[in-house]
Amino acid sequence: MGDISVDQLAEDCYAIVAENAGQKKVKAGDLQKAMAAKYGDQIGRADVKAAIKQLMDSGRTVYGYFGGSSIELPHKEAAENQ
Amino acid sequence: MPDDSESTSADLKLPLLDQLEEGPWPSFVKDLKQQASRRPQVAQLLQQLEESYENRWDYWRGTVLNVSGYGGGVIARYSDLGEKYPDVAQFHTIRLIEPSAFVYNTESLRQLADASEEFGAGILQLHGMTGDILLLGFDNEKMFAAAEALMEQGWDIGGSGNGMRTIPCCVGPARCEMSCYDTLKLTSFLTKRFIGELHRPEFPYKYKFKLSGCANDCANAMTRSDMPVIGTWRDDIQVDEQAVADFVDRHGEEWVNENVTSRCPTRCIHLHGRKIEIDNHNCVRCMHCINVMHAALAPGNDRGVTLLIGGKRTVRSGEMVSTMLVPFMEMKTDADREALADLVERIWEFWGEHGHDHERVGEFIDRVGLGTFLDGVGIEPDPQMVLNPRSNPYIKFEEYTAPRLEGEPQKAANVLPREPEVTEIPFGGD
Known part of the structure; x- marks a missing residue:
């Protein structure tokens, strides 16, 4: 990995997820492609994986399931009851 | 109870x-x-x-509920009849990674039972279809508490969603002399190597490994996993001549012919008096003769695994049996296991790039063709991958290929167009 830190990648990934919230389900593969397009050979798949892990561990994003496992902003599921 | x-x-x-x-x-x-x-x-x-x-109505509503940092492992269920049955308004299931070959000590089982009693409904399922340990009946709050308590005891959350699933295996060399590789070790290796893919789903759909030590396939790998890893051997079946003679003496030639040699799928085993002769070149390693005469016959010494791909149950294109991917691969050292992991990563990359949502890898291969798939993952085609050998020797495969040189004309297929066959059936017989 070059000058691009995992923190930077995490911010970039978060921006994509936030931008698409409510409109498009963003998946791990989408983030891989977007980061590869932006940074080319400077990053690898493992770097993007580490960025996604950081986002999940911090709770800034969560996994959704419907329509395939997607990466989403935390939200209350419609099916959830109290 | x-x-x-x-x-x-x-x-x-x-x-x-x-x-x-x-x-x-x-x-x-x-x-x-x-x-x-x-x-x-x-x-x-x-x-x-x-x-x-x-x-005739299902009152459960499924949704996602994740332990912090995990993308799977909790099957969330909310009841539509929550007001009528408030105690099951939230009735979630936690999946845990099971020990290789389902071998537990009593302390482990007590931990599971205690967690289930304390936080859940006291219902355990050992094991789910994917092999996981299932603990049923948690509400939102207790689900998190139970997961935390179990993880502190060394358990880890299993797989669900569009990721790698928890890997089950047969008892392997721990309790079976037929096993051609260490299924328990490979299960542990793959789980640790791909723990990220298990906890954080990132594929088009689920991906299941199942590991069987031999072609008896006690892990049901062939039909129920995307990547069955089946133990096999490539040298000759080991024959104990004296034990064969004893077996024939005990059961009689007729019985051996009826139950062993005549049931060989490739007719490659023959009994001559009290001696057995095997045409190992034509043996397909089905295990039948070894299963029946297990004291006299044994798998060869040059052992490894056969890798298959694409098995699955139901949904989309129906049930599929796996197809051959790598006929033989050694699986003794860490380097062998790494080679398998590298191949798996190539498959995931190609399938992840081109697969549709909710398309299992078998369905993906069905759609793009085995040739394209092999090109994509960098595996040379092998005659053993052919499901059914062609029956018409006059069809030349190259006649269907695109011109390989610029300007080269496309060759016409050297076969006659298929005409409907008309057979006159005489009335009244002859």
Whole structure:
């Protein structure tokens, strides 16, 4: 990995997820492609994986399931009851 | 579980569920009725299920509920009848990674039982279809508490969703002389190597490994996993001549011919008096002769695995049996295991790039073709990958290929167009 830190990648990934919230389900593969397009050979798949892990561990994003496992902003599921 | 269910089960009106207790088979209804005497939650679970059967309607709503940092492992279920049955309004299931070959010590089982009793409904399922340990009946709050408590004891959350699933394997060399590789070690290796893919789903759909030590396939890998890893060998079957002679003496030539040689799928085994002769070149390693004459015959010494791909159950394009991917691969050292992991990563990359949402890898191969798939993952085609050998020797494969040089004309296929066959059937016979 070059000058691009995992923190930077995490911010970039978060921006994509936030931008698409409510409109498009963003998946791990989408983030891989977007980061590869932006940074080319400077990053690898493992770097993007580490960025996604950081986002999940911090709770800034969560996994959704419907329509395939997607990466989403935390939200209350419609099916959830109290 | 003590049978103290009389008082509560008598109060429950469950005419449809009662039918499931009939017959000689074990019934989950009986167990749950016993549990209902101690837990109102389980009584309500049974009542909702009875109502489901009565109205032919599923009252569970599934959604996602994740332990922090994980993308799977919790199957969230909310009841549509939450007001009527408040104790099962939230009834989630936690999946845990099971020990290789399902071998537990008693302390581990106590930990599972205690966590289930303390936080859940006291219902364990050992094991789910994917092999996981399932703990049932948690509400939102207790699910997190249970997951935390179990992880502190060394358990880890299993797989669900569009990621790698928990890997089950047969007992392997731990308790079986047929095993051609260390299934337990490979299970542990793959789980650790791909723990990220197990906890954080990132594929088009689920990806299941199942590991069987030989072609007896005790892990049901062939039809129920995307990547079955089946033990095999590539040298000759080991024959103990004296044991063969003893076996023939005990059972008789006729019995051996009826039950062993004539059942060989490639007719490559023959009995001559008290001696057995095997044409190993044509043996397909099906294990039948070894299973019947296990004291006299044994798998060869040059052992490894056969990798297959694309098995699955139901949904989309129906059930699929795996197809051959790598006929033989050594699986003795860490380097061998790494080579398998590298191949798996190439498959995931190609499938992840081109697969559709909710498209299993077998369906993906069906759509793009095995040739394209092999190109994509960097594996040379092998005659053993052909499902059915071609039956018409006059068809030349190269005639169907695109021109390889610029300007080269496309060759016409050297076959006649298929005409409907008309056979006159004489009336009245001859």
